Amino acid sequence: MDAHIQVNNLNVYYGRQQALKDVNIEIPKKQITVIMGPSGCGKTTLLKTFNRFLELTDGAQITGEVLVDGENIYDREVDVTEVRKAVGLLAQRPSPLPMSIFDNIVYGMHIHRMKRDRREYKAAVKHYLEIAGLWDEVQKRLHDPATSLSIGQQQRLCLARGLAVEPEIILGDEPTSALDPISSQNIESRLLDLKQNYTTVIVTHTLRQARRLADYVIYMYLGEVIEAGPAKEVFTNPKHERTKQYLEGLF
Amino acid sequence: MSETYEILTIKSNEQAEGRFTRPSVAARTRQDRAARRAFFIITLLPVALIIIVAVALLIRAWPILSAYQLSDLLFSEVWKPGEGKFGFWPFILGTVWVTVVGVVLSVPACLLVSIYLAEYAHAATRTIAKPVLDLLAAIPPVVYGVWGLLAIVPFVDDVLAPLSDRWLGSISIFAVNQPTGFGILAGGIVLAVMIAPLIISVVYEVFSTVPNDLRHASLAVGATQWQTIRNIVLPQVMPGIIAAVVLGASRALGETIAVLMVVGNVPQIPTSIFDSAYPLPALIANNYGEMMSIPLYDAALLGAALVLLVVILIFNILSTMVLQRMLRRKWA
CATH class of the missing domain: 1.10.287 (Helix Hairpins)
Structure with missing residues (x-):
């Protein structure tokens, strides 16, 4: 397997409580990996180690390695902002920045000085809003506050904002759980469109979404990875009893 | 019942x-x-x-x-109650000078402290530092006054005044005209420390009204923490910071005992931060109850109190209005 992210002996503690227990997994390049499992199993914690967001939580301690393209992102010399530029995050709730739609997209590009002039920024804004499937809806109101958008539109805006800094990996922390069914479907089809260009890792608690999106599946339970493998194998022929029970909806 | x-x-x-x-x-x-x-x-x-x-x-x-005409009372420069001259202007200016110096000295440091506490500090640091800062507010003003008298006045006299005389003497607001140490700067320094806990705790509260989702949205695209504070958090809390400063200023305006112990109490029009001044609260506290046989003296002092009350009320109402709008704002 061509692994984009490789996790070695990863342990995470919140104070004394251990949230992740000796996680060793690989995440394939340019596919959608879905992390699933019952609530409290450490799905989101694992996801947050991939863009070093876990260290924003007071009292979280991490041991082990997370390699992105073979480079440990927890190395001392690593610049965390470069990690987060390369590993974008789509949060559970859409969080538009308190500025215009246009400025939301420009924000990250501007921070990394990625474009030279306003014309380039304008072109980039159009480009990423098109990718996120939002351009037609907002092209006449680019300078309206981002909060004036519907919640589903806001999430697509957040997707466009994340893509604008040219990441290689997209993380999604239950990115559709706050959305209505149609908006959810919209986000899902964006993610399916994007997977040929980006490595995507999605946390979800809905099995049906996992089945619709996953190329590769990681099943977690109580902080441990129980089973990981190509979606076809795991869904049709789970090796572990726990995975089987989960897939059958027994808990 | x-x-x-x-x-x-x-x-x-x-x-x-x-x-x-x-x-x-x-x-x-x-x-x-x-x-x-x-x-x-x-x-x-x-x-x-x-x-x-x-x-x-x-x-x-x-x-x-x-x-007297109200404008005569407010803007006349001579205060000689024995001769029937009651000009509030030196006292109003004294109040303004001391307050402005106190606020200018206090606000930058307070902002840095609150930003550190709200945005950077670990939970453990915060749980220790916050109560200690709040404790500063519990020190009685008279203790601050004694501290000013014993530490700040000599410091101004021996260190700051000579330095300023040497390097900034040509700028009139830094000129040393009366080298005693007692004066606006000493009063301002004492006030700066006294209003700091109030400003810090209000600014800290205002920072915590900004939802973490916003910070995370900025960090997630690779912004540094400072870029996040600068671009996202600060614009959101600006009105609250202004309200906190106004609140601190209104506290400084009314502060009496600590200021009157170090400010020199000379009814003159100050031109430099090293000049002595005579703020309104000091005027009232020093003189009320004495020399009351002078005609209109009692009325003049209470007039001064009224001026002070009106100014502080306006300040307080303004800051409360801004703060309440801040805290009530929806972050949808």
Whole structure:
């Protein structure tokens, strides 16, 4: 397997409580990996180690390695902002920045000085809003506050904002759980469109979404990875009893 | 209480009984209403108190307000009660100078401290530092005054004044005209420390009204923490910071004892931060009750109190209005 992210002996503690227990997994390049499992199993914690967001939580301690393209992102010399530029995050709730739609997209590009002039920024804004499937809806109101958008539109805006800094990996922390069914479907089809260009890792608690999106599946339970493998194998022929029970909806 | 209850019960019996008008229910809703009214009246008391104080001051100051033109009183520079000259201007300016110096010294440091506490500090640091800062507010003003007298005044006299004389002497607001150490700078330094806990705790609260989602959204695209604070958090909290500063200023305006111990108390028009000054609260505290045989003296001092009250009220109302709008704002 061509692994984009490789996790070695990863342990995470919140104070004394251990949230992740000796996680060793690989995440394939340019596919959608879905992390699933019952609530409290450490799905989101694992996801947050991939863009070093876990260290924003007071009292979280991490041991082990997370390699992105073979480079440990927890190395001392690593610049965390470069990690987060390369590993974008789509949060559970859409969080538009308190500025215009246009400025939301420009924000990250501007921070990394990625474009030279306003014309380039304008072109980039159009480009990423098109990718996120939002351009037609907002092209006449680019300078309206981002909060004036519907919640589903806001999430697509957040997707466009994340893509604008040219990441290689997209993380999604239950990115559709706050959305209505149609908006959810919209986000899902964006993610399916994007997977040929980006490595995507999605946390979800809905099995049906996992089945619709996953190329590769990681099943977690109580902080441990129980089973990981190509979606076809795991869904049709789970090796572990726990995975089987989960897939059958027994808990 | 029991009396009220009886009255309520009797009254409610007169009503037609329906599903929602059983006597017990009616009695309870009436009690509820009575309680609400009582609390409302209690809440009104402080408001009434302010009005009463203002009216009382106005009445007592009336003799001087009617004897002189208001503009003469406010803007005349001479204060010689024995000769019937009552100019508030040196005192108003003294108050403004000391307050401005205090706020200017305090605000930058307070902002940095609150930003550190709210945005950077670990939870553990915060749980220690916050109570200690709040403790600063519990030190009695007179202790600050003694500290100013023993530490700040000599420091200004021995260190700051010579330095300023050497390097900044040509700029008039830094000129050393009366080298005693007692003066606006000493008062301002003491005030700066006194208002710091208030400003820090308000600014800290305002920072915590900004939801973490916003910070995370910025960090997630690879912004540094400082870029996040600068671009996202600060614009959101700006009105709150202004309100905190105004709140600190209104506290400084009224501060009496600590200031009067170090400020020199000379009724003159100050031109430099090393000059002595005589703020309004010091004027009232130093003189009220003495030399009351001088005609209109009593009225003049209470007039000064009225001026101070009006200024502080305006400041407070402004800052509270801004703060409340901040805290009530929806972050959808």
